[in-house]
Amino acid sequence: MGYQNKVLRVDLKEKKSSTEPLRMDFARKYIGSKGLAIRYMYEELKPGIDPLGEENKLFLTTGPLTGTPVPCSGKLSVAAKSPATGTMNDCSIGGHVGIKIKFAGYDMVIFEGMAEAPCYVVIEDDKVEFFDASDLWGLGSHEAEALLAEKYGREYSIMSIGPAGENLSNMACINSDYYRQAGRGGIGAVMGSKKMKAILIKGTGGVKVADIEKTTDRILEILHEDVLQEDNTYVYDEGTTAFLEACEDGGIVPFKNFSSANDPEWEKYNGSVLLQYREGKRGCGSCGLGCGNFLKIGNAVCEGPEYETIAAGGPNAGIKDPEHIVKFNEVCDNMGLDTISTGDTIAWAMEMTEKGIHDFGVRFGQSKEMLEMIEKIARKEGPGADLCHGVKYCSEKYGGTDFAMQVKGLEFPEYEPRGSWGMALSYAISDRGACHMRAYAPNEEVFAASIPPYTEKGKGKMVYELQVSNAVKFSLCLCDFWGTISGNYEGMAELMRLITNEDWTAEEMFDVGVRVINIGRAFNQREGFNRAHDTIPKRLVKEALGGEGPAAGQRIPQEAFDDMLDQYYEVMGWNRDGTIPEEIIQSLL
Numbered sequence: 222m223g224y225q226n227k228v229l230r231v232d233l234k235e236k237k238s239s240t241e242p243l244r245m246d247f248a249r250k251y252i253g254s255k256g257l258a259i260r261y262m263y264e265e266l267k268p269g270i271d272p273l274g275e276e277n278k279l280f281l282t283t284g285p286l287t288g289t290p291v292p293c294s295g296k297l298s299v300a301a302k303s304p305a306t307g308t309m310n311d312c313s314i315g316g317h318v319g320i321k322i323k324f325a326g327y328d329m330v331i332f333e334g335m336a337e338a339p340c341y342v343v344i345e346d347d348k349v350e351f352f353d354a355s356d357l358w359g360l361g362s363h364e365a366e367a368l369l370a371e372k373y374g375r376e377y378s379i380m381s382i383g384p385a386g387e388n389l390s391n392m393a394c395i396n397s398d399y400y401r402q403a404g405r406g407g408i409g410a411v412m413g414s415k416k417m418k419a420i421l422i423k424g425t426g427g428v429k430v431a432d433i434e435k436t437t438d439r440i441l442e443i444l445h446e447d448v449l450q451e452d453n454t455y456v457y458d459e460g461t462t463a464f465l466e467a468c469e470d471g472g473i474v475p476f477k478n479f480s481s482a483n484d485p486e487w488e489k490y491n492g493s494v495l496l497q498y499r500e501g502k503r504g505c506g507s508c509g510l511g512c513g514n515f516l517k518i519g520n521a522v523c524e525g526p527e528y529e530t531i532a533a534g535g536p537n538a539g540i541k542d543p544e545h546i547v548k549f550n551e552v553c554d555n556m557g558l559d560t561i562s563t564g565d566t567i568a569w570a571m572e573m574t575e576k577g578i579h580d581f582g583v584r585f586g587q588s589k590e591m592l593e594m595i596e597k598i599a600r601k602e603g604p605g606a607d608l609c610h611g612v613k614y615c616s617e618k619y620g621g622t623d624f625a626m627q628v629k630g631l632e633f634p635e636y637e638p639r640g641s642w643g644m645a646l647s648y649a650i651s652d653r654g655a656c657h658m659r660a661y662a663p664n665e666e667v668f669a670a671s672i673p674p675y676t677e678k679g680k681g682k683m684v685y686e687l688q689v690s691n692a693v694k695f696s697l698c699l700c701d702f703w704g705t706i707s708g709n710y711e712g713m714a715e716l717m718r719l720i721t722n723e724d725w726t727a728e729e730m731f732d733v734g735v736r737v738i739n740i741g742r743a744f745n746q747r748e749g750f751n752r753a754h755d756t757i758p759k760r761l762v763k764e765a766l767g768g769e770g771p772a773a774g775q776r777i778p779q780e781a782f783d784d785m786l787d788q789y790y791e792v793m794g795w796n797r798d799g800t801i802p803e804e805i806i807q808s809l810l
């Protein structure tokens with residue numbers, strides 16, 4: 222129950238598809254979505270393959286809860302080996318596409334090979350068709366989706382790439398239903414390398430559960446008792462615009478490429494300013510919270526902007542204009558670029574220009590030049606031909622590695638680690654490079670203040686516990702904004718019992734989380750990653766944080782960072798060099 226027990230495999234080169242049973246032995250160990258996708262990647266992607274080559278695959282993976290009324294269960298994992306980092310990469314995308322895949326009768330869709338010419342794929346239940354996309358190639362993602370929606374109707378969910386994905390940028394994302402993104406690690410470039418402009422999916426089936434009445438009654442209780450509660454409802458009222466004030470209070474909003482924190486003029490674009498321009502609300506399927514804000518300022522329109530986009534397009538680039546922030550979001554989405562990596566890369570280029578190291582033609586505070594640079598990056602024009610590869614590539618070519626804010630080739634999300642030392646550890650050990658979705662340290666160190674932020678003490682265990690909880694949540698396909706389910710392993714086990722009619726305990730759920738972290742690490746280890754790659758930029762170690770915020774003056778001494786790594790490896794049972802003992806690897810298979 223819950224699963225469809227079916228995988229759809231699509232061969233883009235041969236233009237054919239086939240189905241096969243889902244590996245239920247994998248599902249029992251890894252549940253679905255994130256965990257299941259990584260287990261399949263470990264099985265099917267040979268070590269050392271070119272992420273943009275024929276052997277990489279694109280995995281769309283649902284979970285047993287997808288397509289049921291379980292709150293916040295409408296997410297989909299989109300995974301592949303990353304061209305930006307060379308690690309595994311799984312992204313969580315909202316909207317309705319995951320539910321459509323499930324209703325079409327599949328737990329997973331795996332795209333293999335490369336088309337010879339631009340194409341798009343239409344999946345309707347058991348019918349899979351391939352179409353020429355040469356008319357769509359080169360169009361923005363929004364324009365391509367609009368043409369396809371007009372042709373096929375809105376019953377289909379659409380996933381698409383923009384010019385950035387076509388041009389194989391390390392920062393290219395995949396869009397869905399216009400405004401939702403699988404954003405990070407160049408996942409859109411993997412789709413672009415396959416010459417697949419879009420995927421359309423429609424499903425007319427459903428999901429079987431053991432006892433529909435009992436399940437529905439209990440889900441409604443959970444919705445009212447645990448989801449629609451004060452701790453979660455800020456999500457509907459404000460969305461992640463609320464994080465700006467919370468992060469300002471904690472002194473962790475980056476300013477001018479993480480050279481300091483907390484823009485003194487942040488109230489010019491804070492949540493209440495942005496929400497004055499709200500024209501509507503949006504939400505994913507099966508969501509009880511509906512976090513999406515739909516904003517229009519002047520001729521700028523976007524769903525969002527999320528906190529990370531506000532900070533990346535605004536203060537981290539030295540820009541304080543709400544209309545610019547919304548436009549930044551809109552242009553990145555349409556060009557098919559991740560707002561975090563694009564904002565950070567341009568901010569780094571601004572600092573390089575201002576320091577006189579290399580003139581990229583863009584400086585802090587320049588809105589017009591920043592917006593033009595997004596298009597240049599997506600189309601690989603002028604300085605965009607280098608910047609499209611991200612800050613790791615560019616800093617190795619032009620200098621400025623000390624302030625290239627990235628780990629393993631993935632740019633920093635917009636949380637300043639000198640104000641939340643656990644975030645430095647979290648970025649360093651994350652399985653896909655610097656990511657805030659693995660272990661969200663500011664929750665404990667800044668918002669809840671349950672542990673002091675400017676110390677290494679206790680951070681290994683804290684990051685481990687946060688990471689395990691998220692690994693389970695994302696393997697269940699649950700949205701991270703259902704905050705009160707985090708760490709509630711019995712609550713997550715109950716959802717599995719309700720939907721699958723199988724015995725699941727809180728302990729087993731916790732074990733799944735640890736296993737998911739280990740299988741991601743094992744994939745990366747096979748690719749040659751170890752402790753030497755679990756690093757942070759020198760800026761965090763050498764430079765005291767500037768600005769006036771509460772974390773001003775902080776830096777993270779190298780010994781403190783090394784100590785956090787030792788703590789984390791110990792609690793994970795890994796070797797001091799960051800490798801996983803063979804007996805743990807064997808237990809994952």
Ligand code: SF4
Nearest residue numbers: 504505508511512700
């Ligand atoms: S809270 Fe937002 S991101 Fe999460 S499922 Fe709901 S609408 Fe989607």
